[in-house]
Amino acid sequence: MAGSTLGSGPAAAQFYIGPSYLLVPGATGDAKEPSHRDWIRAEARYWTERPKLPEIRGITALKNDLLFSGSTAPTQGPNVLTLSIDKRSPSLPALMARCRSGERLAEVRYAEAAEIARHPQEHGPKPADVPDFYEYVLSGVTLDCPTVVDAPEQALRLKFEAIRWVNHRPQPEPRAIAARPAILQPASLSGYRRTFVISWFAAVTDAAPDQCPRMNSKPSPADYFALMPEDKAARLRKELADKGVGPERMPYRGPEELDVNLLPGIVADPGHQAPHADIVKGFDLDGDDGRGPPSAGVRAHKNFISPDGRRGIDNQLFTVEGCVEGLRRKGFLPMIFNEGRAAGQPSALVEISGIDDERNDDDVRVTLFYSEDGLRRSPAKVVLPDYTFRVSASPEFTQDFVRLRGRIVDGVIETDPGDTLHVHEVTGIETTFVKPRMRLEFTPEGGIKGVIGGYLDWRKRLVFQIYRGSDYENTVGLQAPAIYNAMKRAADGLRDPVTGEFNGISAAFDIEGVPAFVPPDRASRLAAGR
Template structure:
């Protein structure tokens, strides 16, 4: 068994006690690794490690979000499909209530698949075969995100927490009027909640580290994102365990480094490119250009806030298409056309069509050790972490921490 394997197993089993087991032996090698990685090298520089416990679309459902109407739930989508096929709305509702059987006892297909050369094609694969249903899109005063273009436009949002104006979040416009996205944290969109909860037990963990001279005070820092080689560890409540150890994947495809600052307990970064490999059924790839980050550092060692930027809009559509309309609970063709129409970043050099859309995601992280393949500790877990984290937050929203 290699030292890397021992590091992962011992850290996962004993959490914060792993620091005592390996830190002494790996200190010099870990410090050298940090220098080679380009981290700050001040006399008192330290690196704290984290594992991402939750990522999901930054929703903000409000009374003024959908002034023109809502796109409804999955049941509403099915009713509209049947109406387009010639049934009255009353007949469509009756068919759905009767398990897809009409009043004459005939089973009615609830799917609506376009044809290509006489072959039925899923709209998730070829959405342009379906005419644009012109779904309702979100407006309103508030939405989470960042002012990515530096302008305060009349229809831009305002961040409800920070008060930042000129917030660009066109992805929220495209998604916000579907019932599944009409939620506020700690409640998460159903489709993303299921996908993330599943991914935690199958996908290599997503990691973050912060390096600086005084991480408890204000000052410049370096923020690094990587993917782990082991999956996230659960705690007894079903959340993500604080103090576990993760071996950092050296694959550069999931390595992103940003210069940043901590001011009054809030971490921000200078804009740059972000990319991390995921897994199918969740985000196969999460990436942004012009990436922004706003995280509040908690006393228990955890961090929570928002990450965002210009995301290739087809990346998110691909995630929805994999889920399918039944699980995603959206009109796939409607989302495709809306995202294409609302995309506001990274124009294609040949067509001029925007290939990316402004987007924002809630991000939460808990303390974790990071180690190299050789077992060297390169980031320390600091703090006990929160009582509830990741999927456990929504499932235990009424739990009294006392």
């Protein structure tokens, strides 16, 4: 390692919150996943000492979802891989013993999921020649274990002299990928159709004016200095007295200045304020109203009552985001994402077809699709109705066309659950619902409003919440370790039958739209599922 600086070279943009796996000679693993059974499981990771955060695509040019980024691992050593491991792991004592001994390991194998490692704004199928897991052999490894007693996870730093990529090659730039259009069931029913372009889309976070006795807050300078040696803290306090602790420094408040935005479990949970509410919009996603033992595959949680009186409403995302100022209806992220979508492309549209009676109809279809024509707005930036939108033919968007079967009951459109529903946004992280459903109403002004609900992968939603590290902690008003632990606790669905973990969090999103039109020839092809 002489003549080299640990962690030198370009630092790749990255976020990796999710399982990865370590194989250490002589150490028994605990992973239950069939792909890496008996390896040691990690919960998050980052490569290099000071990795960059992902760029936000779509700010300066149109965002292309049909890309697949390669691994962010360094191509040579010396360098470092930093992991977090659940402190309940039976593998941890042996690793800690290796840390204390300072033993140099000839080789350690590491594997990470290609899907989790790709840029979070990419969407589309993984190429057939990309392995499910990237694997590496790290050589000349020494272990370092910076510890925080009350943290739920243990940091593990692997300083290695060399790295060998086992089953793939470095990919300097994202590669273009292909996607097939979604297959839609024909919607050629009797009756007529009404089409709307979406003017607002954001998570349900507001239930009552007094729902938050206290709001969540950003990390303070005290948090930054809490784990720092006293002499260094005193020196930096003096140096930063007039400037404060900026977002470029704040992530590195973990033990030995590790990044707590990328490894949010390695410090003590700061605690997260949840809203106090009983009436919240959403859906009964699990068929359980919470008054008895939870159904199989469901974690026990508070059930809400909807504004129209339905019981058993599952909306655990509300319990996490409802007291974060920058995630509420008028907060920083919903406003900037909706502004970006309204000012750019694509436009999302909803069509209700097969309408015979707008009050009661037992068989309609609800289709969500996209146009590459932008929204039209007034000088006051109000989305204007009654414009025509061509239906996109781009696979980037046609892969995500969705049609759900539904009905109209007392003027409310309700759909059956689907498989998945992906909502494209121009700036920000896109949202994928599992087991989606919709509940919509026609407004007196001729528009539409309602709710889309389902389960979100909680780790992907977490990336949305902390995407720009301490910039987001500061402007949104949260602490990455706090919201990480809150999301893990709140996850209530999509239980993994092997690990027993809950990978999904129930959620509901407000949706609003204004009347729109589609050219007749494209409307006919869309109705036919083409």
